[in-house]
Amino acid sequence: MGDAIELLSVKSAKKSFRLGGIFSGKELIAVNEVSFSLFKDAPDIFSIIGESGSGKTTLSRMILRLLLPDSGSIALDQVDVHSMKGRKQVLEYMRNVQPIFQNPFETFNPLNRVDEFLFATAKNFFPGETVDQARERAERALNAVGLALSEVGGRYPHELSGGQLQRASVARAIIPNPKVLVADEPVSMVDASLRMSIVNLFQDLKNKLGTSIVYITHDLATAYYISDRIAIIHRGFFVEQGPTSAILTEPRHPYTQLLVESALDPRPGSTSLADGAAATTGDEEFLAIGCKFAGRCPKAMVKCRLSEPPEIVDGDRMVRCYLYGGNDES
Amino acid sequence: MTEEILRSTGLRASYITHLFGMNREVKVVDDVSLSIRKNEVFGIAGESGCGKTTLLKLIAGFCRPPLKVQSGSVEFMGDPGKPLSLLEATDEELYGIRWRQISYIMQGSMNVLNPVRRIYKSFIDFAYPHMGRMAEKDFRDSVTAHLDKLRLGKEVLDSYPHELSGGMRQRVTIGLATICSPSIIIADEPTTALDVVVQRETLGLMKRLQRELGHTIILVTHDLAVHANMADRIAIMYAGTIAEEGSTKDIFEAPAHPYTQHLIRSLPHIGDKERKGYLKGAPPNLADPPAGCRFHPRCPIAIARCAQEAPSLKACSGGTRAACFLAD
Numbered sequence: 001m002g003d004a005i006e007l008l009s010v011k012s013a014k015k016s017f018r019l020g021g022i023f024s025g026k027e028l029i030a031v032n033e034v035s036f037s038l039f040k041d042a043p044d045i046f047s048i049i050g051e052s053g054s055g056k057t058t059l060s061r062m063i064l065r066l067l068l069p070d071s072g073s074i075a076l077d078q079v080d081v082h083s084m085k086g087r088k089q090v091l092e093y094m095r096n097v098q099p100i101f102q103n104p105f106e107t108f109n110p111l112n113r114v115d116e117f118l119f120a121t122a123k124n125f126f127p128g129e130t131v132d133q134a135r136e137r138a139e140r141a142l143n144a145v146g147l148a149l150s151e152v153g154g155r156y157p158h159e160l161s162g163g164q165l166q167r168a169s170v171a172r173a174i175i176p177n178p179k180v181l182v183a184d185e186p187v188s189m190v191d192a193s194l195r196m197s198i199v200n201l202f203q204d205l206k207n208k209l210g211t212s213i214v215y216i217t218h219d220l221a222t223a224y225y226i227s228d229r230i231a232i233i234h235r236g237f238f239v240e241q242g243p244t245s246a247i248l249t250e251p252r253h254p255y256t257q258l259l260v261e262s263a264l265d266p267r268p269g270s271t272s273l274a275d276g277a278a279a280t281t282g283d284e285e286f287l288a289i290g291c292k293f294a295g296r297c298p299k300a301m302v303k304c305r306l307s308e309p310p311e312i313v314d315g316d317r318m319v320r321c322y323l324y325g326g327n328d329e330s
Numbered sequence: 331m332t333e334e335i336l337r338s339t340g341l342r343a344s345y346i347t348h349l350f351g352m353n354r355e356v357k358v359v360d361d362v363s364l365s366i367r368k369n370e371v372f373g374i375a376g377e378s379g380c381g382k383t384t385l386l387k388l389i390a391g392f393c394r395p396p397l398k399v400q401s402g403s404v405e406f407m408g409d410p411g412k413p414l415s416l417l418e419a420t421d422e423e424l425y426g427i428r429w430r431q432i433s434y435i436m437q438g439s440m441n442v443l444n445p446v447r448r449i450y451k452s453f454i455d456f457a458y459p460h461m462g463r464m465a466e467k468d469f470r471d472s473v474t475a476h477l478d479k480l481r482l483g484k485e486v487l488d489s490y491p492h493e494l495s496g497g498m499r500q501r502v503t504i505g506l507a508t509i510c511s512p513s514i515i516i517a518d519e520p521t522t523a524l525d526v527v528v529q530r531e532t533l534g535l536m537k538r539l540q541r542e543l544g545h546t547i548i549l550v551t552h553d554l555a556v557h558a559n560m561a562d563r564i565a566i567m568y569a570g571t572i573a574e575e576g577s578t579k580d581i582f583e584a585p586a587h588p589y590t591q592h593l594i595r596s597l598p599h600i601g602d603k604e605r606k607g608y609l610k611g612a613p614p615n616l617a618d619p620p621a622g623c624r625f626h627p628r629c630p631i632a633i634a635r636c637a638q639e640a641p642s643l644k645a646c647s648g649g650t651r652a653a654c655f656l657a658d
């Protein structure tokens with residue numbers, strides 16, 4: 001993809017937070033030297049998978065320009081988020097990079113009716129249009145996600161179920177015809193058949209409208225099903241990245257292997273729940289020196305606990321793990 | 331037959347709201363009869379908006395306006411020989427059984443821990459009043475020991491919710507729900523917001539705790555993979571009705587209702603790339619549900635009768651009970 005033109009480019013993006021409570025005074029790097037690109041004229045579904053607290057939402061908030069990176073760059077059409085000036089440029093960025101949040105209750109104000117919010121979105125992005133046109137845009141977006149104004153009309157967010165509200169928030173996001181959708185766990189609240197219809201919808205948006213999608217999830221099956229490329233994020237680092245099917249069927253990083261093994265198989269009693277999976281207890285893993293996964297990695301070596309493994313690139317795959325090289329010559 | 335602990339019979343309920351001077355009735359629970367047994371994990375599955383949470387509110391005794399019961403009953407058999415009707419119980423009676431007999435892990439509850447109270451304070455607020463005359467020091471010890479079973483260290487007690495990961499917060503809410511050793515735990519999508527690794531650990535802990543303490547779990551989730559690995563029996567809901575119920579094995583291996591068959595077929599497995607078919611149409615608007623079987627407009631095998639008459643559950647050859655005229 002050497003000469004492809006970048007649409008969205010994330011280069012060594014980094015964001016830290018100060019920790020409170022039990023760890024107060026310490027700093028946690030929620031997103032650490034993360035890089036990836038989406039390309040023009042090659043719409044793509046790029047999945048980011050990782051466990052709770054791995055930095056996914058922080059990364060998505062940076063892509064949405066809701067947070068600025070401490071260092072590194074994030075650019076849309078070669079314009080860096082740091083260098084944007086004026087309300088107009090910022091508004092244009094936000095129109096083109098639209099969010100679908102993890103919790104649809106964050107998208108909708110509880111005091112406003114859902115349909116009015118959709119009309120307001122249409123009017124906000126297409127200020128010259130009439131009320132009827134705004135209505136029509138809202139209806140079209142709702143139909144695309146399997147809802148209708150006749151159904152959500154007049155209702156407040158709490159009067160819709162979680163899944164209905166999530167579909168409404170996908171509808172809201174596609175109203176301004178964005179170039180990139182950043183969907184942060186858009187299907188974690190919906191059932192398998194609706195999940196399929198939402199990810200099929202993403203595929204249609206990609207194929208028919210040319211929208212690229214950053215699909216953040218912990219659902220490996222749908223990521224496998226719709227995405228072209230995937231990154232596995234662990235404690236702020238992309239630990240593995242490459243073509244989705246290769247990464248999920250032949251995971252290299254021990255963390256990716258743990259993820260793939262933990263996915264519940266939908267056949268009765270097929271997954272043993274008894275053997276305690278090696279889930280973490282919290283933020284302290286962020287503070288580890290060296291590879292953040294070493295503390296629960298079955299294959300950890302001494303050097304893993306001493307210094308961060310480098311990115312090891314092999315064709316179109318990247319893995320950040322000493323098992324695959326690095327630091328051996330010393 | 332194993333002993334019954336909770337039963338609902340012919341339950342019908344609606345949300346009644348006023349809009350532009352008009353009454354709007356959303357018929358969310360329609361003729362639901364369930365029999366839940368002691369010590370089982372009873373799963374309730376169904377797509378978003380089908381009424382799972384609403385059904386739980388009714389069986390947990392949390393019915394408040396705009397939710398209104400039209401008919402039917404819910405009985406709790408905590409005290410053998412003296413069933414308590416949860417829909418008619420007084421506030422004191424309900425207070426008496428909450429936490430100690432029936433505890434309820436609400437959907438999204440890991441986000442509703444009071445953000446400005448340390449975790450231990452939430453235990454004091456919710457659970458301590460139900461512990462009889464226990465001294466506070468003993469209570470703290472028992473909370474510490476209990477959380478240890480959920481692999482939470484004692485420093486968690488002095489933390490604020492935002493200092494914990496989602497998985498830890500969810501384990502705290504499970505700890506809260508189980509600390510008084512209730513006979514029934516009602517859990518609404520307890521692991522939906524968790525990632526696969528933490529989900530598997532949380533479910534493992536819930537199951538182990540259940541074996542140790544011997545309570546019944548009513549587990550609601552749309553995620554059939556969770557049911558496949560947790561539930562002893564499953565009820566499949568569609569648009570406020572029970573479409574099918576049976577043992578987990580039978581539901582997965584011999585589903586008789588066309589809706590269940592569709593759900594089982596659409597389950598994603600890693601390795602799938604083909605586009606899965608999905609049902610035509612959308613779930614009905616519950617303010618105006620279709621006559622007859624609520625599934626008939628989307629059903630691939632519907633006949634004329636399905637549009638006129640609502641089928642009731644009947645035993646099928648595969649071992650399940652399905653609400654379908656054509657199932658056998």
Ligand SMILES: Nc1ncnc2c1ncn2[C@@H]1O[C@H](COP(=O)(O)OP(=O)(O)OP(=O)(O)O)[C@@H](O)[C@H]1O
Pocket residue numbers: 017018019028030050051052053054055056057058059102283496525
């Ligand atoms: N504003 C903030 N201040 C301090 N710490 C924060 C802030 N936002 C996030 N963090 C911390 O950064 C880490 C990454 O959080 P983030 O929300 O990005 O994770 P996530 O991968 O989206 O998790 P989940 O799957 O639970 O949504 C967490 O440890 C979190 O506690």
Ligand SMILES: Nc1ncnc2c1ncn2[C@@H]1O[C@H](COP(=O)(O)OP(=O)(O)OP(=O)(O)O)[C@@H](O)[C@H]1O
Pocket residue numbers: 158159160161162163164189345347356358376377378379380381382383384385396437552616
């Ligand atoms: N307070 C309310 N007022 C009016 N309608 C409501 C109210 N709460 C829920 N509803 C409607 O009742 C129906 C069932 O909602 P419920 O929350 O029980 O569904 P659910 O199966 O739990 O969905 P999910 O899987 O998305 O959580 C939905 O159509 C919803 O819009």
Ligand SMILES: [Mg+2]
Pocket residue numbers: 056057058102184
């Ligand atoms: Mg997140």
Ligand SMILES: [Mg+2]
Pocket residue numbers: 161162382383384437518
């Ligand atoms: Mg619900």
